[in-house]
Amino acid sequence: MSFPYRFDVTATAAWCHQRFGGVEAGVETGEEVSVAGRVMLRRVLGKLVFATLQDSTGRIQLFAPAAVTPDFDGFGDLSLGDWVGVSGEVMRTRAGELSVKVERWELLAEARRGFPDKWHGLSDPDIRFRRRYVDLWVTEEARRTFRLRSEMMSLTRRWLEYRGFCEVETPVFHPVPGGALARPFSTHHNALDMDLFLRIAPELYLKRLVVGGMEKVFEIARVFRNEGISTRHNPEFTMLELYWAYADYGDVMELVEELVAHLARELKGTTVISYGGRELDLTPPWRRARFIDLLTEHSGLDVDLETPLEELRSHCTARDIPVEDRWGPGKLLLELYEKTTEAELWGPVFVCDYPEEVSPLARRHREHPGWAERFETIVAGRELANAFSELTDPDEQRARFEEQATDRDAGDTEAMDVDTDYLRALEFGLPPTGGLGVGMDRLAMLLADVPSIRDVILFPTLRPEAP
DSSP: OOOOSOOOOOOOHHHHHHHHTTOOTTOEEEEEEEEEEEEEEEEEETTEEEEEEEETTEEEEEEEETTTSTTHHHHHTOOTTOEEEEEEEEEEOTTSOEEEEOSEEEEEEOOOSOOOOTTTOOOOHHHHHHTHHHHHHHOHHHHHHHHHHHHHHHHHHHHHHHTTOEEOOOOSEESSOOSSSSOOOEEEETTTTEEEEEOSOSHHHHHHHHHTTOOEEEEEEEEEOOOOOOSSOOSEEEEEEEEEETOOHHHHHHHHHHHHHHHHHHHHSSSEEEETTEEEEOOSSOEEEEHHHHHHHHHOOOOOTTSOHHHHHHHHHHTTOOOOTTOOHHHHHHHHHHHHTGGGOOSOEEEEEEEGGGOTTBOBOSSSTTEEEEEEEEETTEEEEEEEEBOOOHHHHHHHHHHHHHHHHTTOTTSOOOOHHHHHHHHTOOOSEEEEEEEHHHHHHHHHTOSOGGGTSSSOOOOOOOO
16 A cells, blocks of 8 residues: 655644634534544444544544545544544534544555554553553553653753753763763774773763863763663663852752752642642752751661761661671661661752762762762652762872772772773862752653653663563
8 A cells, every 4th residue: 555755734633622612513614724643533423434633732523424525435444543634624513523524535654553442541551661652642641741751851951041051962982981870881882992881970071061161061961870670760861960160069959949849830830749649849948958867867876977887787787788898887877878768758858968988079078077068859759869069179089989999899880980081180170060960750750740760761671572
């Protein structure tokens, strides 16, 4: 069968409803349109065929009388999911349904596989995620979620640009993995005969740009981490990272709460939203609390960086947390926090001042030795953002990198390596800088009120399909 190469569309379903919404039942408008989309419902009633056409904006009825519609039998034999182009007069049937009278039509593509019943959509989540091309047609919630995600990205860009941030693009292939504690994916470039790594974060390249005089930069970056899959984790995901010269982590806190509140107002109409059936108030200012105080509050443990290692290890063992000998007090406290505290923080809350040991790119706290000027934003029990007053001293950064490299050699696959070019950049001078990373997929989950990261990634990573 031969199908046309193109079809002239003059109207969408949404436009027809907007333009002719006031037409009364039984009235013909005298105005002709050409619409196109999939046939999602069809009823043959003798010399009449009624079909529902769906395009990217919505649905409109097709009204096909045998006396008017060419190849009436062929139109009546259309299958659910077939793509058609239809031209004809806009009218409202006597039953009150706005319709396009089928005066000319073309089959644009046929659906050789059957579509699910339009009233039920896809109930199997694995099929939904694996066959997104079907899910988007039959599941209105999926279409709504991805429209919201698209609008969220656009609004974020405009909000940052209005505040003087410049959007940039940095490499996806890195010769040295860095910018976060994560295991990278590796590959090989044949022409240069060199190993490369898919970026786990754009951080070190963005800070090179601040060294170069770009005082406010951001990137909405696809990043890759060779880690497990869960409702909150996908091996490739989207991060907003930004760096702001002359700012510190306190300035960045204000930016985060203002940005998220702006997105909630624009997309939801309010800063008081519902997530998972529970109210969540995103109105600034958000709570600010120290990491160690929240750990004490939720675990009941009286611990700190000065607590003896054996006592910290004992607390971890009692909570079924595996412990490694090389871990210092900062890492042990982090493990206790993640086990006992993070999931209990409904928030939003800025968890401030993490142990320096687990913050190799963050600046030392100006008042609390052993701690770093770092915060994580926790909303609905999960991390949404991570931010620092950035470490600017090249000698201290080298020492931190070398500690990380030692951990890597000891078997920590998530530890960083020494990036000598980044150290060279720091030697040219990095001014005081506030940095931020926001998980945009998790932010979309929050604003769309969906439980899994797979609901907001069009094509999530899945196990191989069974034969």
